[in-house]
Amino acid sequence: MRIITDELYAALIAHLAKDEKVSLFQQLLLSEQMGQDTAPSSETLESDNEGSAE
DSSP: OOOOOHHHHHHHHHHHTTSHHHHHHHHHHHSOOOOTTTSOOHHHHHHHHHHHTO
16 A cells, blocks of 8 residues: 555545536535434424425
8 A cells, every 4th residue: 555645635636626526526525414313303304295285
């Protein structure tokens, strides 16, 4: 395995970020995950859906 410098890593990320698909995937990987304890309950989701159906 090779160790790259911070400058090379930054240049690589900047180059890859030019591709929209790569940029979206990177955002997905870096996004925060919701834990089971912080996820909304199904009851909350059902009440939200009822209001938008009208």
